[in-house]
Amino acid sequence: MGNAKPTAGEILQGTLDMLILRTLVTGPAHGHTIAQVIEHTSENALEVEQGSLYPALHRLEDRGLVSSEWGTSENNRRAKFYRLTTKGRRELTAATSRWRHMTRAIGLILGESTE
């Protein structure tokens, strides 16, 4: 990423990644859980499409931000669990701060007061 300021497009594209990483902060989870957590936490405002979730997870794994491992789920079924790596944790911090900057900027434009 360097020091260059990320563009708005990059931030929006990275949003799902950020949400996934955020979900994993509390511990390893498999795809189904991740989707559910995002949906529930956002009070069902965000619906995660499986069509984007899994490719996003795999790209995160390719980038070394998460690692994966097959295990047994709470339902006693086989499931692939994703775990946040150190690199992923660092990326989450960076992405969160980028997001904050972004929403603040948008808020300013829309004339809302910041917290």
Next chain:
Amino acid sequence: MNLRRFTGRKAKDADFADEIESHLAHEQDANAARGLSPEKARRRASLRFGNRNSLRDGEWRYRSVPWLDALWRDLKFVARSLRKTPGFTIVAIIVIAVGIGVNTAVFSVINTVLLKPLTYPNPRELVMLMNSSPRGSFPGANVPKFNIWRQQTGVFAKVAAYDYGGAGLNLTGGDHPIQVQGVHVSQQFISMLGAPVVAGRTFTQAEDSPNGGRVVVLSSGLWKSRFGGNQHIVGSTIQLDGHPYLVVGIIGKDFETEVPTDLWLPFQFDLNTQDQAHYFAVAARLKPGVTIGQANAQLKLAADQFRRTYGPEAMGPQDGFGVESLEATMVGDSRTSLWVLMGAVAFVLLIACANVANLLLVRASVRKRELATRAALGAGRAQIVRQLLVESLALALSGGLLGLVLGAVGVRVLLAMARGGIPRIGENGSAVVPDWHVLLFTLGVSILTGVLFGLAPAIGASRPNLVAALNESSSRSGAGFRSGKVRSVLVVSEMALALILVIGATLLIRTFMKLQAVDPGYDTRNVLTMAMSISGDRFQKTAGVAQLVKDGTDRVSALPGVQNAAAACCLPLDGGFGLPFNIVGRPKGKEPFTGGGGYLTVSWNYFNAFKIPLLRGRMFTEQDNGAAPGVVIINETMAKRFWPKGDPLKDRLEIGPGMGPNFTESARQVIGIVGDTRVQSLSQEPDPIMYTPIAQMPDGMTALNSRIAPLYWIARTRVEPHSLATPMAEALRVASGGLPVAHIRTMDELVIRNTSRQRFNMLLLTIFGASALLMAAIGIYGLMAYSVQQRTQEMGIRMALGAQAAHIRTLVIRQGMVLALVGVVIGLAGAFGLTRFLASFLFDVKAWDPLAFIATPLLLAAVALVAVWVPAERAVRVDPMSALRFE
């Protein structure tokens, strides 16, 4: 780019499938928990998830490199389709492999000789000092020149003198003395060339001065072979010509020298000598940043100074000094020879390409239906071209790989044929090794080849008329007008290229035959020669050498099988000396010398040993010794040139005027005229030559001679000459008090060596020309055979309608011969343009030799006729009934 993305694609896909299953199971559980029946829960989960396969597909594509994937698919397809037609595949690969193989072989040599820089540090700074004259420039130096060149410190960083080790030295002190190649060098020589000193040191300035002591630097080769690689040899002494020499250093093995060198000795010049005879060479290292042009400008001034100091006798008004790059002088005229060869093999490769392109066109037309089907099923034109190009590249690269192997073998064959005719290739061509230049070259040529022969067929095949192609029956389709035209063009170019090569080969064959027919002026059969280094103290005075010559020739003559024996300063075709002369009583001309000619010192029966005929006067006798008045025999050319009307036998010659005190002698009476001999090379017209008896040389010249050149022994034998090598060497060893001999060769071998370059060029071009001719013949045969096969039905109808066999035959032959003749005409034009590059290799044959330019096209036409005749006969034998039922 993240490379993890592309790894383990298959495993990851399977894993993803499992993951999707797992997700669906969890979703189903969640749905079931909400109270749905198991089937409904499953269905809802599945619905919500969407298309699993397209998701997996997306992932698969994300994990693939697109073009690599397509390429891999094409390659697999190509491998399958090539395996199905092994005949075509093998022929195509072999044709390409031969074409690329000869190119790789010739390029390997060019790479070593012409492209690799000299192995010295900053080789571009190294130059050779030359004497320039209106007749050309040549190396060669004497001490006065060396002095004045060394003073040009503005342009030269270092200047060093060296000789070619001509005399040889006798390494004594062991059980068996051996003759070694000792090169005399001035102090800066070794450091100028940056030679690696592996032990000890090089000479000091004091050691390179007169009376500087006997010191020597050993080559790595001699050090290892003779002294077992013992480091302690440095600081000890070895025996050379019976004297102890202190070994001061050893040079590493990677040091490239112009002539094979066993050891180096300091020249120890007397820098005050005025001797003007050239007997060594001088090289220099330019100061950094100085160009050859600047050095030449500086040397122009130096030449003026030299002329003022030593007078017009030493340097004519039109003569001067100059420099040439050391690399260029080392490579010499091999450069043109090698580039001509490269051109020839490039032609061979082009013909090979044309042949393979032809094969591919046939293949493409046979596969027209297959390709049309693929196109009809939706394959894009680019896809089809790509697939066909992958096919030709696969062929070309396989051929290239095989060609690399063939080239490695071929280059050994090539070097074996060259027999020392090529510089810089090391002993037995050891310096010619494949390196990444050669690999890159072969790879590049392979790819180029593949594109060259694959592109036209690929493009042609990619624009099929689908309807026509699919409707035609497979056996008849494809003789389309277009591909027929392309194939004709290919055959015409093959013919043209082959003709050019064969004309070149014919010119060289004619040259070689003319050379073989040259009468050298002496009888080369049954003559055995050997060299003896006589650099020792005994041979610094003429009397000592004369005594050796007398004893030696007496003993050798007495051997059974020897007809007579002689000795001389030099052998024909093996170098020699030249000196100026004045004819006593004639006014000295404006030129520095009244004349100049070859100068040979010989024993009295030299002429008998070589069977050189006496034309007038008398031969030398044993009585023409040091005590008798000086005599000289001249050759016919000299007599004709300098006495066009008068009688040379009435005149006396002053030999070596102005050459310095060592050469001073009283005038000699001309006593005889002998027949001309070709001593420089067989292709060179005889020059004037003076012969003087060894026994009558001035002492100073004998001393110089003994130092710079060996003494040659010559025996005319009644039996096979080599059978006498051992007894003759033994007789000479006894006569000389234990000196060894070296360079044992028959005169016939010297002749072969002298014509080795012509033989080499001729052999190679003949081989290339013959293979080109063969390939072109195959090309035209293939085209006509194919065309006859395609037109079987037409022939059948014609015959059924009453056409005569002769008529059908003419029809086919005419079609083929028109192509051949068009090729011949184009080839003739090309040959007219190109043979002038061969001019410098020709002897007594013009570059547009009428015989070559008439006979070769006839030969080519005859070969084409045979190649066309066979298919024509087949056409005639077509049975109309079966032809009509050919469907």
